[in-house]
Amino acid sequence: MGLIIHSHIKNKTMSLLKFYKGNAKLGDNIYTFSLPAGYTCPAAKLCQSFANRQSGRITDGKDMTFRCFAASQESTYPSVRAARWHNFDLLKGLSMNDMFKLINRSLPQDAEIVRVHVSGDYFSAEYLNAWLFVARMHPDVLFYSYTKSIHLIPSNVPDNFRITCSEGGKYDSMIGNRKRAKVIFDPLEAEILGIDIDHDDSHAYIGDDTFALLIHGVQPKGTEAAKAIKTLKSNKVKFSYSKN
16 A cells, blocks of 8 residues: 655644555655545545445445445555545644645655545645645645546646546536546547556646546446456456555
8 A cells, every 4th residue: 555654743743644655556756645535525426435434334425336446445454544534634624824834844855746635635625725835835846636626626726736637526517628537447448539548647647638547446246337347357457556
């Protein structure tokens, strides 16, 4: 799940947000930041899932067609679940200025590329703007993220903050000509659409072209998503990621 490298205690009195470095999909040069899946995703629809904070038991949203892989992570790994709730507990209820200060002082000093949210999303305009202010304070750091909170994206996003609109949310109609990513169940769909399939997030932080992501994660038995994964496995198509 990646190696935690940033302490959440400062002078024993001030908690910091938890960042991780690398994971099975991303290189070790990329820091990641996460919040609880579902609970911080107000615009989620087709992938909406929640892992109970205490038990880890997953509840899927009423419009779910494929389960959020991040919720499955939280269900499987209590330490991951705890770290994401730690971050949300520190952020919720703060003003935009205080969120900015907290993120800014928590940002690892050697960060060069930061993925904002492997799990979670922008739960308010104030929270998104806090991240944008952090990016302006660190012009030499490349920040990038996927979001379904299309309605919160302002017009003045700094050049070093790359946002990819994630299809399958409540505000898809607002994506327009923005860069987007689409989850697909079959590689043939990408061929038909004439778009690349991304396997290492490089499409998210390089270029402006729309791209596809293959369905992955643990899917509920009997669903079309579960059937799609079974087909991908039988066809030996790479769709999941492992350090091994």
